[in-house]
Amino acid sequence: MYIYNHHFVNGTMFILRMLPPLVVLAVSAGICYWIFWSEPAPRKFPQKETLPEVSVYTLEPIDYQVWLHSQGTVQARTESSLVSEVRGKVVNVAPAFRVGGFFEQGETLLEIDKRDYETAVLSAEATLARARLALAEEEANAAQARTDWERLNPGVEPPELVSRKPQLAQAKADVASAEARVENASLNLERTTITAPYAGRILEKRVDIGQFVNSGSVLAEIYAVDYAEIRLPLSEREIGYINVPELYRNDSNPVLPMPTVNLTTTIGNETLHWAGRIVRAEGAFDVQSRQLFFVAQVDDPYRKQGDGRPPLKVGSFVQAQIEGEVLEDVIVIPRELYRKNEYVVVIEDDGILRRKSIEIEWSDEESLVVSSGLNPGDRVCLTHLSFPSEGMKVAVVSEDGIDVANKSAHQGADAKQVVR
Incomplete structure (x- = not known):
């Protein structure tokens, strides 16, 4: 007997409906698995080490001209x-x-009324004429008195009153006094004309x-x-780098070449230049600043210049660049290479970075003169590195302004020419 089971029929139908999608999913999964595991493995390339690229220049000793910087106000040599x-x-x-x-x-600058002084001269000359007349009369009287005495008292020296010596001396003194009055009156008359004592x-x-x-x-x-002078202060350290002869008591002024001075001042938007020289040093230090003043001199500052430059006026404020000594065979580096004012970066031949401390003999706004810490032949790094650590490896791409690759090529070509 056949029994119809609807539950069985329904389950079978469900399975038949779900079977195709499951088969599709299984086939897709198999295909993906096959594609993933059958793909060839990617090729692995060795990674190259990337080094910071730097430029260097080789240190060589040079002769360095020291220039001292100061400032001052223009003054007249004579006031x-x-x-x-x-x-x-x-x-x-x-x-x-x-x-x-x-x-x-x-040159006559002004005149004062002369009439009173001309009258004084005439009066003094009249007094002198009377005094000379009185002297002449007294000399005649003295001669007559002596003649009379010798006639009456031959061989006997007459007394002074008899020979009128005191009267004659008074008459001579009156003439000298009258001459002095004439001279004084004439001098006062000349003084009514005021003349310039110098060009000014x-x-x-x-x-x-x-x-x-x-x-x-x-x-x-x-x-x-005739001259303009500028007092220029220098510190005790700076004085050691300028050649100005010392002056000593009972010693004549030394005739030696004096340091030159370049003076600049700004008027409006124009910077003007003058040339001068140091002529002397003052005799004492300023007790507050501990500076010594050197005096620069500019000849004929009011002469008309061919370039239309205005004169160097008294009271102008100027910047001064003073010629100092020449330091021979010294190492000089740009100031910006002194990192953090602590060290200089040097690259060794194998590309290893070294940080070297230095001692400075002289410095200005642009350069440092190194007394110790660097040697001729050292290669100083010109490239700014954010973190230049000691011992790090770098790649030198430029040396003394020449690309290292080009330099190597040139050296190779030179070697081939030598072989040929």
């Missing part, structure tokens, strides 16, 4: 007050007698025409224009 030696009214003023005016030595310029004007001045009144402040 003085123009003073009246007589009293009176100013009656004439020269066109140059104004602030900033130039004048030459002996008016710094400050104190009087003008029509003004009454007394003896000793300051008429103007003036200064000489």
Whole structure:
């Protein structure tokens, strides 16, 4: 007897529906497995070590010119007050007698009323004439008295009063006094004309025409224009690098080549230059700054220049570059190669980096003169490395401005030529 089981029928139908998808999944999985495991293994290439690339230059001893830097204010070599030696009214003023005016030595700057002094000269000359007349009369009287005495007392020396010696001495003294008065009156008359004591310029004007001045009144402040001087301070360390002869008591000024000085100042947007020389050192250190002042001199600073450059005016502030000694056979490096002000990076022949401490003999804004720590032939690293550790390996790509590859090629070509 056949029994219909619907549960069995339903399960069979479910299996038949699910079987195709399962077969597809199984086949796909097999294909993926086969593709994955049958793919050839990737080739492995050896990794090359990447080294920091640097440029170097080889140290060689050179002669280094030291330049000392300072600054100062331009001053006149000679400054003085123009003073009246007589009293009176100013009656004439020269066109140059104004602030900033130039004048030459002996030039008349102003005149004081002369009439009183001309009268004084005439009066003194009249007094001198009377004194000379009195002297002549006294000399005649003395000669007559001596003649009379000798006639009455032959062979006997007359007394001084009889020979009129005291009267004659007084008459001579009166003549000398009158001559001195004439000379003094003439000198005062000359002093009414105020002349320039040297070639110079008016710094400050104190009087003008029509003004009454007394003896000793300051008429103007003036200064000489033949030279300009600048006091330049140098420290005790810097003094050791400048050649200026010392001055000693009872010793004549040494005639030696003095250091040159380059002076610069800025006016507006233009930088101007002058050349001068050190002429002397002052005799004492400044007790506060411990500096010694050296005096630079510029000849004829107000002469008109062919390039249209303005004159070097008194009161100008200038920067100075002073010629110092020449250091012979020294090692010099750029200042930026002194890393952190602690060490210099040197690359050895095998490419190993070394950090060397140095001692500095001289330094300025751009260069360092090394006294110890570096040697001729050392290769100094020019490339900035973020972390230059001691002993690290680097690749030198440029040496003394020449690519290492090109340098090797040139050396190979030279060797071939030698073999041929």
